[in-house]
Amino acid sequence: MPNRATTLRRRDDVLALPIRLDRAIRSQSQQVHSALRAGIIDGLLAPGLRLPSTRALAEQLGVRRNAIVAAYEALLSDGLVEARHGAGTYVAAELPAPPAAAPMAELDIRIPPRRPFALGVTLVDPVLLKRLAAASRRRIAQAVPDELGYGDPRGSLHLRTQVAHYLAANRGVRCDPSCILIVSGTQHGLRLCIDALLAPGDAVWFEDPGYFASRHTLRATGVTLVPVPVDGEGIVVTAGEKADAAAKAAYVTPSHQFPTGVAMSMARRIALLDWARRAGAYIFEDDYDSEYRFAGPPLTALAGIGAERVIYLGTFAKTLFAGLRLGYLVVPPALV
Structure with a gap:
Protein backbone atom coordinates (compact mmCIF):
# COMPACT_ATOMS: atom_id res chain seq x y z
CA MET A 1 0.00 0.00 0.00
CA PRO A 2 1.60 3.34 -1.00
CA ASN A 3 2.51 5.69 1.81
CA ARG A 4 2.02 9.48 1.77
CA ALA A 5 5.53 10.17 0.41
CA THR A 6 4.89 7.75 -2.47
CA THR A 7 1.58 9.44 -3.19
CA LEU A 8 3.31 12.83 -3.29
CA ARG A 9 5.98 11.52 -5.65
CA ARG A 10 3.35 10.21 -8.01
CA ARG A 11 1.32 13.41 -7.91
CA ASP A 12 4.09 16.02 -8.05
CA ASP A 13 7.24 14.05 -8.88
CA VAL A 14 8.86 15.41 -5.68
CA LEU A 15 9.61 14.00 -2.26
CA ALA A 16 7.80 15.11 0.87
CA LEU A 17 9.63 18.12 2.26
CA PRO A 18 11.78 17.58 5.40
CA ILE A 19 10.23 20.46 7.36
CA ARG A 20 8.27 20.81 10.57
CA LEU A 21 5.80 23.47 11.51
CA ASP A 22 6.10 25.52 14.67
CA ARG A 23 2.62 25.18 16.12
CA ALA A 24 3.34 27.95 18.61
CA ILE A 25 2.86 30.38 15.70
CA ARG A 26 -0.85 31.16 15.51
CA SER A 27 -1.15 31.77 11.75
CA GLN A 28 -0.91 28.67 9.55
CA SER A 29 0.53 30.66 6.65
CA GLN A 30 3.24 32.02 8.95
CA GLN A 31 3.95 28.50 10.22
CA VAL A 32 4.49 27.29 6.66
CA HIS A 33 6.45 30.35 5.59
CA SER A 34 8.75 30.12 8.62
CA ALA A 35 9.40 26.39 8.09
CA LEU A 36 10.08 26.71 4.36
CA ARG A 37 12.27 29.78 4.83
CA ALA A 38 14.36 28.00 7.47
CA GLY A 39 14.64 24.90 5.26
CA ILE A 40 15.87 26.96 2.31
CA ILE A 41 18.29 29.15 4.27
CA ASP A 42 19.70 26.20 6.23
CA GLY A 43 20.29 24.22 3.04
CA LEU A 44 17.72 21.47 3.68
CA LEU A 45 15.92 22.47 0.48
CA ALA A 46 18.48 22.67 -2.31
CA PRO A 47 18.58 25.43 -4.95
CA GLY A 48 16.45 24.48 -7.94
CA LEU A 49 14.34 21.96 -5.99
CA ARG A 50 10.79 21.77 -7.23
CA LEU A 51 8.33 22.38 -4.41
CA PRO A 52 5.07 20.42 -4.13
CA SER A 53 1.87 21.92 -5.39
CA THR A 54 -0.10 23.90 -2.88
CA ARG A 55 -2.68 21.09 -2.62
CA ALA A 56 -0.08 18.36 -2.06
CA LEU A 57 1.88 20.34 0.53
CA ALA A 58 -1.35 21.21 2.34
CA GLU A 59 -2.08 17.48 2.61
CA GLN A 60 1.45 16.71 3.83
CA LEU A 61 1.44 19.41 6.52
CA GLY A 62 -2.22 19.17 7.48
CA VAL A 63 -3.02 22.84 6.88
CA ARG A 64 -5.38 24.79 4.67
CA ARG A 65 -4.41 25.19 1.05
CA ASN A 66 -4.68 28.99 1.18
CA ALA A 67 -2.01 28.94 3.92
CA ILE A 68 0.38 27.31 1.43
CA VAL A 69 -0.56 29.84 -1.25
CA ALA A 70 0.16 32.75 1.12
CA ALA A 71 3.46 31.18 2.22
CA TYR A 72 4.60 30.67 -1.38
CA GLU A 73 3.73 34.28 -2.19
CA ALA A 74 5.76 35.49 0.79
CA LEU A 75 8.74 33.34 -0.25
CA LEU A 76 8.44 34.73 -3.76
CA SER A 77 8.58 38.27 -2.35
CA ASP A 78 11.65 37.26 -0.31
CA GLY A 79 13.37 36.03 -3.48
CA LEU A 80 13.80 32.57 -1.96
CA VAL A 81 11.63 30.80 -4.57
CA GLU A 82 10.92 31.19 -8.27
CA ALA A 83 7.57 30.68 -9.99
CA ARG A 84 7.93 29.10 -13.45
CA HIS A 85 4.86 29.52 -15.60
CA GLY A 86 3.18 26.17 -16.13
CA ALA A 87 5.95 24.28 -14.31
CA GLY A 88 5.37 25.07 -10.64
CA THR A 89 7.37 26.67 -7.84
CA TYR A 90 11.10 26.06 -7.34
CA VAL A 91 13.66 26.97 -4.72
CA ALA A 92 15.67 29.90 -6.11
CA ALA A 93 18.75 28.86 -8.06
CA GLU A 94 21.02 31.37 -6.33
CA LEU A 95 21.01 31.47 -2.54
CA PRO A 96 23.45 32.59 0.14
CA ALA A 97 25.61 29.89 1.67
CA PRO A 98 24.02 28.21 4.73
CA PRO A 99 25.16 29.83 7.99
CA ALA A 100 27.87 28.05 9.95
CA ALA A 101 26.61 26.43 13.12
CA ALA A 102 27.51 28.54 16.15
CA PRO A 103 28.40 26.91 19.49
CA MET A 104 25.33 27.85 21.50
CA ALA A 105 27.08 27.16 24.80
CA GLU A 106 28.98 30.44 24.38
CA LEU A 107 25.67 32.35 24.32
CA ASP A 108 24.34 30.81 27.52
CA ILE A 109 23.82 33.67 29.99
CA ARG A 110 23.10 32.45 33.50
CA ILE A 111 21.04 34.75 35.69
CA PRO A 112 22.01 34.35 39.36
CA PRO A 113 19.19 33.23 41.66
CA ARG A 114 17.34 35.91 43.61
CA ARG A 115 18.12 35.73 47.31
CA PRO A 116 16.73 37.80 50.21
CA PHE A 117 18.59 41.10 50.68
CA ALA A 118 20.36 40.65 47.32
CA LEU A 119 21.29 43.72 45.30
CA GLY A 120 18.40 45.08 43.26
CA VAL A 121 15.75 42.78 44.77
CA THR A 122 12.69 44.76 45.86
CA LEU A 123 9.39 43.62 47.33
CA VAL A 124 6.77 43.80 44.59
CA ASP A 125 3.37 44.50 46.11
CA PRO A 126 0.50 42.66 44.33
CA VAL A 127 -1.82 45.58 45.10
CA LEU A 128 0.61 47.94 43.39
CA LEU A 129 0.75 45.68 40.32
CA LYS A 130 -3.04 45.63 40.06
CA ARG A 131 -3.22 49.41 40.28
CA LEU A 132 -0.41 49.79 37.73
CA ALA A 133 -2.11 47.35 35.35
CA ALA A 134 -5.43 49.17 35.66
CA ALA A 135 -3.81 52.56 35.09
CA SER A 136 -1.89 51.24 32.07
CA ARG A 137 -5.01 49.78 30.47
CA ARG A 138 -6.91 52.99 31.10
CA ARG A 139 -4.20 55.17 29.56
CA ILE A 140 -3.84 52.93 26.51
CA ALA A 141 -7.60 52.81 25.96
CA GLN A 142 -7.89 56.61 26.24
CA ALA A 143 -4.72 57.48 24.32
CA VAL A 144 -4.93 60.22 21.72
CA PRO A 145 -3.02 60.06 18.41
CA ASP A 146 -0.24 62.36 19.67
CA GLU A 147 0.51 59.89 22.47
CA LEU A 148 0.86 56.97 20.05
CA GLY A 149 3.55 58.52 17.87
CA TYR A 150 7.26 58.92 18.54
CA GLY A 151 6.60 62.11 20.48
CA ASP A 152 9.09 64.21 22.39
Whole structure:
Protein backbone atom coordinates (compact mmCIF):
# COMPACT_ATOMS: atom_id res chain seq x y z
CA MET A 1 0.00 0.00 0.00
CA PRO A 2 1.60 3.34 -1.00
CA ASN A 3 2.51 5.69 1.81
CA ARG A 4 2.02 9.48 1.77
CA ALA A 5 5.53 10.17 0.41
CA THR A 6 4.89 7.75 -2.47
CA THR A 7 1.58 9.44 -3.19
CA LEU A 8 3.31 12.83 -3.29
CA ARG A 9 5.98 11.52 -5.65
CA ARG A 10 3.35 10.21 -8.01
CA ARG A 11 1.32 13.41 -7.91
CA ASP A 12 4.09 16.02 -8.05
CA ASP A 13 7.24 14.05 -8.88
CA VAL A 14 8.86 15.41 -5.68
CA LEU A 15 9.61 14.00 -2.26
CA ALA A 16 7.80 15.11 0.87
CA LEU A 17 9.63 18.12 2.26
CA PRO A 18 11.78 17.58 5.40
CA ILE A 19 10.23 20.46 7.36
CA ARG A 20 8.27 20.81 10.57
CA LEU A 21 5.80 23.47 11.51
CA ASP A 22 6.10 25.52 14.67
CA ARG A 23 2.62 25.18 16.12
CA ALA A 24 3.34 27.95 18.61
CA ILE A 25 2.86 30.38 15.70
CA ARG A 26 -0.85 31.16 15.51
CA SER A 27 -1.15 31.77 11.75
CA GLN A 28 -0.91 28.67 9.55
CA SER A 29 0.53 30.66 6.65
CA GLN A 30 3.24 32.02 8.95
CA GLN A 31 3.95 28.50 10.22
CA VAL A 32 4.49 27.29 6.66
CA HIS A 33 6.45 30.35 5.59
CA SER A 34 8.75 30.12 8.62
CA ALA A 35 9.40 26.39 8.09
CA LEU A 36 10.08 26.71 4.36
CA ARG A 37 12.27 29.78 4.83
CA ALA A 38 14.36 28.00 7.47
CA GLY A 39 14.64 24.90 5.26
CA ILE A 40 15.87 26.96 2.31
CA ILE A 41 18.29 29.15 4.27
CA ASP A 42 19.70 26.20 6.23
CA GLY A 43 20.29 24.22 3.04
CA LEU A 44 17.72 21.47 3.68
CA LEU A 45 15.92 22.47 0.48
CA ALA A 46 18.48 22.67 -2.31
CA PRO A 47 18.58 25.43 -4.95
CA GLY A 48 16.45 24.48 -7.94
CA LEU A 49 14.34 21.96 -5.99
CA ARG A 50 10.79 21.77 -7.23
CA LEU A 51 8.33 22.38 -4.41
CA PRO A 52 5.07 20.42 -4.13
CA SER A 53 1.87 21.92 -5.39
CA THR A 54 -0.10 23.90 -2.88
CA ARG A 55 -2.68 21.09 -2.62
CA ALA A 56 -0.08 18.36 -2.06
CA LEU A 57 1.88 20.34 0.53
CA ALA A 58 -1.35 21.21 2.34
CA GLU A 59 -2.08 17.48 2.61
CA GLN A 60 1.45 16.71 3.83
CA LEU A 61 1.44 19.41 6.52
CA GLY A 62 -2.22 19.17 7.48
CA VAL A 63 -3.02 22.84 6.88
CA ARG A 64 -5.38 24.79 4.67
CA ARG A 65 -4.41 25.19 1.05
CA ASN A 66 -4.68 28.99 1.18
CA ALA A 67 -2.01 28.94 3.92
CA ILE A 68 0.38 27.31 1.43
CA VAL A 69 -0.56 29.84 -1.25
CA ALA A 70 0.16 32.75 1.12
CA ALA A 71 3.46 31.18 2.22
CA TYR A 72 4.60 30.67 -1.38
CA GLU A 73 3.73 34.28 -2.19
CA ALA A 74 5.76 35.49 0.79
CA LEU A 75 8.74 33.34 -0.25
CA LEU A 76 8.44 34.73 -3.76
CA SER A 77 8.58 38.27 -2.35
CA ASP A 78 11.65 37.26 -0.31
CA GLY A 79 13.37 36.03 -3.48
CA LEU A 80 13.80 32.57 -1.96
CA VAL A 81 11.63 30.80 -4.57
CA GLU A 82 10.92 31.19 -8.27
CA ALA A 83 7.57 30.68 -9.99
CA ARG A 84 7.93 29.10 -13.45
CA HIS A 85 4.86 29.52 -15.60
CA GLY A 86 3.18 26.17 -16.13
CA ALA A 87 5.95 24.28 -14.31
CA GLY A 88 5.37 25.07 -10.64
CA THR A 89 7.37 26.67 -7.84
CA TYR A 90 11.10 26.06 -7.34
CA VAL A 91 13.66 26.97 -4.72
CA ALA A 92 15.67 29.90 -6.11
CA ALA A 93 18.75 28.86 -8.06
CA GLU A 94 21.02 31.37 -6.33
CA LEU A 95 21.01 31.47 -2.54
CA PRO A 96 23.45 32.59 0.14
CA ALA A 97 25.61 29.89 1.67
CA PRO A 98 24.02 28.21 4.73
CA PRO A 99 25.16 29.83 7.99
CA ALA A 100 27.87 28.05 9.95
CA ALA A 101 26.61 26.43 13.12
CA ALA A 102 27.51 28.54 16.15
CA PRO A 103 28.40 26.91 19.49
CA MET A 104 25.33 27.85 21.50
CA ALA A 105 27.08 27.16 24.80
CA GLU A 106 28.98 30.44 24.38
CA LEU A 107 25.67 32.35 24.32
CA ASP A 108 24.34 30.81 27.52
CA ILE A 109 23.82 33.67 29.99
CA ARG A 110 23.10 32.45 33.50
CA ILE A 111 21.04 34.75 35.69
CA PRO A 112 22.01 34.35 39.36
CA PRO A 113 19.19 33.23 41.66
CA ARG A 114 17.34 35.91 43.61
CA ARG A 115 18.12 35.73 47.31
CA PRO A 116 16.73 37.80 50.21
CA PHE A 117 18.59 41.10 50.68
CA ALA A 118 20.36 40.65 47.32
CA LEU A 119 21.29 43.72 45.30
CA GLY A 120 18.40 45.08 43.26
CA VAL A 121 15.75 42.78 44.77
CA THR A 122 12.69 44.76 45.86
CA LEU A 123 9.39 43.62 47.33
CA VAL A 124 6.77 43.80 44.59
CA ASP A 125 3.37 44.50 46.11
CA PRO A 126 0.50 42.66 44.33
CA VAL A 127 -1.82 45.58 45.10
CA LEU A 128 0.61 47.94 43.39
CA LEU A 129 0.75 45.68 40.32
CA LYS A 130 -3.04 45.63 40.06
CA ARG A 131 -3.22 49.41 40.28
CA LEU A 132 -0.41 49.79 37.73
CA ALA A 133 -2.11 47.35 35.35
CA ALA A 134 -5.43 49.17 35.66
CA ALA A 135 -3.81 52.56 35.09
CA SER A 136 -1.89 51.24 32.07
CA ARG A 137 -5.01 49.78 30.47
CA ARG A 138 -6.91 52.99 31.10
CA ARG A 139 -4.20 55.17 29.56
CA ILE A 140 -3.84 52.93 26.51
CA ALA A 141 -7.60 52.81 25.96
CA GLN A 142 -7.89 56.61 26.24
CA ALA A 143 -4.72 57.48 24.32
CA VAL A 144 -4.93 60.22 21.72
CA PRO A 145 -3.02 60.06 18.41
CA ASP A 146 -0.24 62.36 19.67
CA GLU A 147 0.51 59.89 22.47
CA LEU A 148 0.86 56.97 20.05
CA GLY A 149 3.55 58.52 17.87
CA TYR A 150 7.26 58.92 18.54
CA GLY A 151 6.60 62.11 20.48
CA ASP A 152 9.09 64.21 22.39
CA PRO A 153 12.46 62.42 22.71
CA ARG A 154 12.56 63.54 26.34
CA GLY A 155 9.51 61.39 27.07
CA SER A 156 5.90 62.06 28.06
CA LEU A 157 5.31 65.63 29.20
CA HIS A 158 2.73 64.42 31.72
CA LEU A 159 5.22 61.98 33.26
CA ARG A 160 8.01 64.58 33.30
CA THR A 161 5.67 67.06 35.01
CA GLN A 162 4.81 64.52 37.70
CA VAL A 163 8.51 63.75 38.23
CA ALA A 164 9.23 67.48 38.59
CA HIS A 165 6.49 67.82 41.25
CA TYR A 166 7.84 64.79 43.11
CA LEU A 167 11.44 66.05 43.08
CA ALA A 168 10.45 69.50 44.30
CA ALA A 169 8.45 68.09 47.20
CA ASN A 170 10.71 65.20 48.22
CA ARG A 171 14.26 65.87 47.03
CA GLY A 172 14.55 69.66 47.09
CA VAL A 173 15.22 69.72 43.34
CA ARG A 174 13.39 72.59 41.63
CA CYS A 175 13.39 72.04 37.89
CA ASP A 176 11.20 72.64 34.88
CA PRO A 177 9.78 69.50 33.19
CA SER A 178 11.61 70.59 30.03
CA CYS A 179 14.89 69.71 31.80
CA ILE A 180 13.85 66.12 32.56
CA LEU A 181 14.64 63.24 30.21
CA ILE A 182 13.00 59.83 30.61
CA VAL A 183 15.50 56.98 30.11
CA SER A 184 15.49 53.19 30.41
CA GLY A 185 17.55 53.11 33.59
CA THR A 186 20.51 54.70 35.35
CA GLN A 187 23.14 53.18 33.08
CA HIS A 188 21.31 54.41 29.97
CA GLY A 189 21.17 57.91 31.44
CA LEU A 190 24.82 57.80 32.45
CA ARG A 191 25.84 56.71 28.96
CA LEU A 192 23.90 59.60 27.40
CA CYS A 193 25.72 62.04 29.69
CA ILE A 194 29.12 60.63 28.80
CA ASP A 195 28.41 60.66 25.06
CA ALA A 196 27.22 64.28 25.23
CA LEU A 197 29.83 65.77 27.57
CA LEU A 198 33.00 63.69 27.60
CA ALA A 199 35.60 62.38 25.19
CA PRO A 200 37.73 59.23 25.40
CA GLY A 201 40.58 59.83 27.79
CA ASP A 202 38.82 62.48 29.87
CA ALA A 203 39.34 62.01 33.60
CA VAL A 204 36.35 61.19 35.80
CA TRP A 205 36.41 60.95 39.59
CA PHE A 206 34.89 57.71 40.79
CA GLU A 207 34.14 56.71 44.37
CA ASP A 208 36.47 54.04 45.74
CA PRO A 209 34.77 51.72 46.54
CA GLY A 210 31.92 52.43 44.14
CA TYR A 211 29.09 50.96 42.12
CA PHE A 212 30.50 48.28 39.80
CA ALA A 213 27.87 48.67 37.02
CA SER A 214 28.60 52.39 36.62
CA ARG A 215 32.31 51.67 36.67
CA HIS A 216 31.83 49.26 33.75
CA THR A 217 29.70 51.80 31.86
CA LEU A 218 32.29 54.52 32.25
CA ARG A 219 35.18 52.28 31.28
CA ALA A 220 33.35 51.09 28.19
CA THR A 221 33.26 54.67 26.85
CA GLY A 222 37.03 55.07 27.11
CA VAL A 223 37.18 57.71 29.84
CA THR A 224 39.93 57.53 32.46
CA LEU A 225 38.65 56.66 35.93
CA VAL A 226 40.32 58.41 38.87
CA PRO A 227 39.62 56.42 42.08
CA VAL A 228 38.82 58.78 44.97
CA PRO A 229 38.55 57.32 48.49
CA VAL A 230 35.38 57.46 50.58
CA ASP A 231 35.24 57.94 54.35
CA GLY A 232 32.48 58.52 56.90
CA GLU A 233 31.48 61.81 55.21
CA GLY A 234 31.47 60.58 51.64
CA ILE A 235 33.92 61.17 48.81
CA VAL A 236 37.17 62.83 49.96
CA VAL A 237 37.28 65.89 47.70
CA THR A 238 40.81 66.91 48.71
CA ALA A 239 42.08 63.48 47.65
CA GLY A 240 40.37 63.87 44.29
CA GLU A 241 41.97 67.28 43.75
CA LYS A 242 45.40 65.85 44.54
CA ALA A 243 44.83 62.97 42.12
CA ASP A 244 43.46 65.09 39.23
CA ALA A 245 42.07 68.57 39.93
CA ALA A 246 41.33 69.06 36.20
CA ALA A 247 38.98 66.07 35.88
CA LYS A 248 35.97 66.67 33.65
CA ALA A 249 33.35 64.96 35.83
CA ALA A 250 32.69 63.07 39.05
CA TYR A 251 30.33 60.16 39.66
CA VAL A 252 28.93 60.07 43.20
CA THR A 253 26.12 58.48 45.25
CA PRO A 254 25.75 61.19 47.94
CA SER A 255 22.45 60.24 49.59
CA HIS A 256 23.41 56.60 50.21
CA GLN A 257 26.96 55.83 49.09
CA PHE A 258 27.32 52.50 47.38
CA PRO A 259 28.44 50.21 48.96
CA THR A 260 29.37 51.79 52.32
CA GLY A 261 25.94 53.35 52.96
CA VAL A 262 27.24 56.69 54.28
CA ALA A 263 25.52 59.99 53.47
CA MET A 264 27.71 62.78 52.15
CA SER A 265 28.07 65.56 54.71
CA MET A 266 27.11 69.14 53.86
CA ALA A 267 30.75 70.20 54.12
CA ARG A 268 31.74 67.61 51.52
CA ARG A 269 28.83 68.57 49.28
CA ILE A 270 29.91 72.21 49.32
CA ALA A 271 33.52 71.24 48.67
CA LEU A 272 32.51 69.01 45.74
CA LEU A 273 30.34 71.73 44.19
CA ASP A 274 33.09 74.34 44.64
CA TRP A 275 35.57 72.07 42.88
CA ALA A 276 33.11 71.44 40.00
CA ARG A 277 32.59 75.20 39.52
CA ARG A 278 36.34 75.91 39.52
CA ALA A 279 37.16 73.02 37.19
CA GLY A 280 34.15 73.50 34.89
CA ALA A 281 33.30 69.87 35.63
CA TYR A 282 29.96 68.10 35.94
CA ILE A 283 28.79 65.91 38.80
CA PHE A 284 26.77 62.80 38.00
CA GLU A 285 24.54 62.30 41.06
CA ASP A 286 23.21 58.73 41.16
CA ASP A 287 20.26 58.92 43.56
CA TYR A 288 19.36 55.27 43.25
CA ASP A 289 17.45 54.59 46.50
CA SER A 290 17.11 57.79 48.51
CA GLU A 291 13.43 57.05 49.18
CA TYR A 292 14.41 54.37 51.69
CA ARG A 293 15.40 55.74 55.09
CA PHE A 294 14.86 54.34 58.57
CA ALA A 295 14.16 57.78 60.03
CA GLY A 296 13.19 61.16 58.61
CA PRO A 297 12.48 62.33 55.07
CA PRO A 298 14.96 61.83 52.20
CA LEU A 299 18.01 64.09 52.29
CA THR A 300 18.12 67.10 49.99
CA ALA A 301 19.69 66.03 46.72
CA LEU A 302 23.01 67.48 45.60
CA ALA A 303 21.15 68.84 42.56
CA GLY A 304 18.97 70.81 44.95
CA ILE A 305 21.87 72.98 46.08
CA GLY A 306 24.06 73.11 42.98
CA ALA A 307 21.88 72.45 39.96
CA GLU A 308 24.08 74.27 37.43
CA ARG A 309 26.91 71.70 37.75
CA VAL A 310 24.92 68.60 38.71
CA ILE A 311 23.19 66.03 36.52
CA TYR A 312 20.69 64.10 38.61
CA LEU A 313 20.03 60.43 37.81
CA GLY A 314 16.81 59.03 39.29
CA THR A 315 15.13 55.67 38.91
CA PHE A 316 11.83 53.86 39.51
CA ALA A 317 13.63 50.50 39.78
CA LYS A 318 13.65 50.55 43.58
CA THR A 319 10.27 52.15 44.30
CA LEU A 320 8.41 49.97 41.76
CA PHE A 321 10.47 47.09 40.36
CA ALA A 322 13.72 46.68 38.43
CA GLY A 323 12.12 45.01 35.40
CA LEU A 324 10.24 48.22 34.65
CA ARG A 325 13.52 49.65 33.27
CA LEU A 326 12.48 53.25 33.77
CA GLY A 327 14.54 56.16 35.05
CA TYR A 328 15.09 59.85 34.41
CA LEU A 329 17.71 62.57 34.15
CA VAL A 330 17.52 66.15 35.39
CA VAL A 331 20.01 68.24 33.48
CA PRO A 332 20.93 71.95 33.49
CA PRO A 333 18.94 73.86 30.83
CA ALA A 334 22.06 74.52 28.75
CA LEU A 335 22.60 70.78 28.27
CA VAL A 336 19.09 69.68 27.30
